[in-house]
């Protein structure tokens with residue numbers, strides 16, 4: 001028996017007006033796998049991640065997360081669009097971390113982490129507070145729970161954002177260039193947290209320009225260009241012996 | 256540059272002592288002096304007119320606390336607060352509708368704003384008051400039916416007229432507030448599994464408040480004064496209480512001054528309250544406490560320069 005993939009994309013297509021952004025993406029991510037996605041700017045990396053948790057709607061193809069279609073329900077061979085409420089319910093299983101953190105500025109770090117479990121899942125306050133404090137500890141910010149985002153450095157904000165996503169106890173974590181907006185000296189602390197998370201067995205799809213991270217922490221490396229996956233494989237192999245010219249050209253620029 | 260003796264720092268300072276001190280003739284603002292003169296003259300003339308006129312200020316002061324005036328004062332506060340509340344509620348609803356994905360929903364919002372901003376409040380008040388000429392009975396299926404002219408008391412007409420009109424202005428204010436919130440906030444909330452409604456309530460609106468509160472405070476200050484229009488539909492507010500009294504004792508100016516004092520007190524209190532709210536909603540943005548213009552600046556309607 002094969003294990004159900006955490007993410008399964010089959011010929012996923014997406015266009016904005018005249019621009020075909022995703023041109024038939026085929027990808028499988030197994031549970032516990034860390035899949036790193038690299039590619040030039042505008043190649044569709046963010047768009048693909050946003051499709052996975054239905055912040056964008058795909059035009060064609062099949063996209064499944066944990067065996068469930070994203071955005072649709074299949075009944076009697078027909079696809080039915082999900083209601084907003086159902087879409088929201090499915091997103092609870094997926095955590096997302098953004099390039100620009102997007103913490104809620106009117107809430108403290110702890111309140112940011114507690115918000116979704118409290119309001120979305122309706123869990124008891126004590127339980128959520130206990131878990132949230134533990135999560136902040138885990139990302140090294142146990143002492144900063146009362147700080148507002150504006151009082152935290154970029155690296156600290158991003159770590160809070162990771163804790164916030166984890167508070168919903170997701171089965172899949174999506175990272176969209178989580179360190180691109182950070183000063184170089186702050187990148188390491190965020191990558192450390194992500195490495196820990198990867199080691200703990202979390203399924204992760206990570207869009208990143210941090211090749212070193214992809215090499216060490218990634219199980220697979222995917223190179224995306226012009227909305228298609230040009231090549232994928234074990235990170236060390238892809239990085240050492242790229243099979244396609246486009247991959248080679250891209251890597252020569254970033255390595 | 257050369258004439259003033261300023262050279263790049265690298266060069267050795269060339270005999271500094273010989274640069275003469277600046278002895279310039281300041282710009283003369285003749286316009287300002289003329290304006291000030293006219294203003295002083297006007298104030299003097301006005302003061303003489305008031306002191307020369309037959310005004311008994313004792314009457315003005317005595318009526319500040321008569322039962323009639325206090326009753327009107329209470330009604331003014333009640334109708335202003337309720338109408339503003341109706342306006343805010345409608346403003347939130349129609350602002351959200353105005354940003355709907357569906358064109359029909361957006362059109363409803365636009366039509367509402369267009370209609371109620373485009374006609375005078377006084378006309379709207381009179382229309383509500385005379386609603387029975389349009390609809391003679393109001394029927395709620397399963398509950399009963401009532402003659403319209405029994406339902407539409409002056410209070411109800413004033414509430415509908417002022418509140419619904421205010422809602423049109425609040426729609427624009429709330430829309431601006433919502434649009435000021437970064438798109439990433441909505442996305443982050445959605446990614447956490449928050450529904451659109453929850454996102455609006457917990458994430459977008461609290462942040463939009465910073466943009467919404469200051470103009471809403473102004474709206475409420477206007478509302479306190481605007482509520483005097485309800486005088487025209489027999490609602491017993493502050494102005495009406497004065498008119499009632501002066502049509503008996505003929506102390507017209509005295510009583511108009513009485514209510515003016517009360518309006519000033521009300522608007523001043525509202526302005527102070529607005530400042531407190533502003534502080535409350537700037538939390539987390541400018542640090543923990545936040546800052547807002549000084550009390551004096553707020554009362555006199557001055558804005559600190561440089562703050563957006």
Ligand SMILES: Nc1ncnc2c1ncn2[C@@H]1O[C@H](COP(=O)(O)OP(=O)(O)OP(=O)(O)O)[C@@H](O)[C@H]1O
Nearest residue numbers: 016017019021039040041042043044045046047048
């Ligand atoms: N909402 C949108 N409307 C129109 N075009 C869009 C939209 N979002 C993205 N695009 C376009 O889709 C293409 C892919 O964008 P995407 O953000 O997925 O690229 P990316 O691979 O994440 O790039 P980067 O590395 O710069 O983040 C770009 O050409 C972009 O201009």
Ligand SMILES: [Mg+2]
Nearest residue numbers: 045046047177
């Ligand atoms: Mg991107």
